[in-house]
Amino acid sequence: MANGTSVEEFILLGFPGTWQFRVSLVVVFALMYTLTLIGNASIIALVWTSRNLHTPMYFFLCNLSFLEIWYTTGVVPKALGVMLGTSQTISFSVCILQLFFLLSLGSTECFLLSVMAYDRYLAICYPLRYSSLMNSVLSVRLALSSWLGGFLAISLLAFLTSRLTFCGPDVINHFLCDIDSCLALSCSDTWPVELATFLVSIIVVVASCVVTLVSYMYIISSILRIQSVHGRKKAFSTCSAHLSVVTIWYGSTMFLYVKPSAQNSLDLNKIVNTFNTVVTPLLNPFIYTLRNKEVKLALRRAFQK
Numbered sequence: 001m002a003n004g005t006s007v008e009e010f011i012l013l014g015f016p017g018t019w020q021f022r023v024s025l026v027v028v029f030a031l032m033y034t035l036t037l038i039g040n041a042s043i044i045a046l047v048w049t050s051r052n053l054h055t056p057m058y059f060f061l062c063n064l065s066f067l068e069i070w071y072t073t074g075v076v077p078k079a080l081g082v083m084l085g086t087s088q089t090i091s092f093s094v095c096i097l098q099l100f101f102l103l104s105l106g107s108t109e110c111f112l113l114s115v116m117a118y119d120r121y122l123a124i125c126y127p128l129r130y131s132s133l134m135n136s137v138l139s140v141r142l143a144l145s146s147w148l149g150g151f152l153a154i155s156l157l158a159f160l161t162s163r164l165t166f167c168g169p170d171v172i173n174h175f176l177c178d179i180d181s182c183l184a185l186s187c188s189d190t191w192p193v194e195l196a197t198f199l200v201s202i203i204v205v206v207a208s209c210v211v212t213l214v215s216y217m218y219i220i221s222s223i224l225r226i227q228s229v230h231g232r233k234k235a236f237s238t239c240s241a242h243l244s245v246v247t248i249w250y251g252s253t254m255f256l257y258v259k260p261s262a263q264n265s266l267d268l269n270k271i272v273n274t275f276n277t278v279v280t281p282l283l284n285p286f287i288y289t290l291r292n293k294e295v296k297l298a299l300r301r302a303f304q305k
Contacts, residue, residue, distance in 0.1 A: 007166035009091045010185075014082040014175045015270075022083045029083070032282050033076040039285030040065035043295075050298040056139040057123070060116045061288060063143050067112065068281035071105045074098060075277040079175040092166070095177035100158035102176070102277070106253065107204045108150025113246050114208040115142045117215040120239040125222045153204050160193045174270050176277070209250050216243065241288045248283065252276045 015025055043065045047058045078098070081087025090098070119139075123130050161179065165188035172181045179197055183190045219239060226232045252272050289295045 007092065007168060007170045007185075009089050009170065010095055010166075010177070011171045012078075012082045012088050012090060012175055012177075013171060013173050014079065014088070022085075026080055026083050029076055029080060029278060032278055033072060036072050036278075036282045036285075037069060039282065039289075040068050043285050043288065046295065046298055046302060049302070053294065053298055056119055056134045056136070057116070059139050060112060060119060060143060063146070064109070064112050064116070065285060067105055067109055068284055071102065071109070072277060072281040074101050074105070075176050082175045090177065095182070096158060096162045099161060099177045099179065099182070100154055103154040103157065103179075104151040106150075106276075107153045107200075108147050109249065110204050110208040110253070111146035111149050112143070113242070113249060114211040114215075115146055116242050117212040117239075117246065118142075120242060121215040121218055124219050124239065150204075153200055157193070157196050157200050160196050164188050164190065164193065174273070176273065178269065178273065180269055205250070205253055212246055212250075244287050245280075245284055248280055249276075252280070 015022060044062050047053045047062050078087065078090070119134055122134050126133060157179075161182055164182060164186040166182075166185055167187045169185065172185065174181050179193070183193060216239075223232050223236055252275050289299065
């Protein structure tokens with residue numbers, strides 16, 4: 001190291017701008033965070049209390065909503081402190097912990113979305129055998145595998161990142177700790193971490209995306225073979241909400257992580273990360289409730305009670 005000392009904490013810059021602009025962002029972030037908690041918690045409560053929603057599809061949706069609550073919680077509270085200027089520092093160990101937590105939950109979401117696509121594939125392509133193919137035991141195993149796989153996939157990456165050396169500067173141009181920011185500040189060889197990031201991204205993001213795409217190729221093929229327009233519309237309505245979430249999630253995730261090096265603009269990464277960690281968890285419950293007749297019916301019954 002050039003000066004013989006190592007950095008033990010970082011300073012998060014957050015978003016540039018005037019005090020009024022940052023306060024406006026705090027209000028927006030806080031409002032979206034509150035709505036995200038209420039929306040996803042409501043879906044979990046609705047599925048739990050409605051017997052007609054006790055199916056594998058809504059079991060996976062509950063897992064997704066639970067994940068979104070923790071995913072946005074790992075970002076927004078700290079981001080509010082950063083933007084207000086009351087909590088801009090973060091220790092190295094907490095930085096690595098946040099990085100591990102967010103990437104693990106992101107990987108889990110990739111696996112969950114592919115599992116949900118596979119579930120829709122079985123429901124539409126094998127409707128008569130669906131209840132026997134996707135039983136409660138298999139759905140629990142698939143959900144558990146998604147959680148374990150997501151956290152195990154990031155363990156090596158987080159370990160390699162924790163072994164990096166930081167000797168200044170100590171300023172992160174972000175409101176959270178991410179891989180690109182750590183690599184940009186490290187004064188040691190970052191090639192092993194960049195390679196691990198690329199390989200993990202290929203395994204997690206691309207592989208799960210391929211499973212999802214193949215499932216939807218079979219789904220669309222089966223829907224097109226349905227003779228009646230009403231039948232095609234009904235079949236597509238069961239997977240349109242999930243398809244919307246998949247498109248939003250994979251589009252932003254691939255931009256952030258599926259690249260051979262970390263030389264993308266950190267300012268652009270910050271914007272995409274905002275969409276990924278704040279906007280998407282808010283959109284998911286609304287997409288599933290507004291475009292799903294069963295959920296809307298369960299909501300109507302709940303309000304009537």
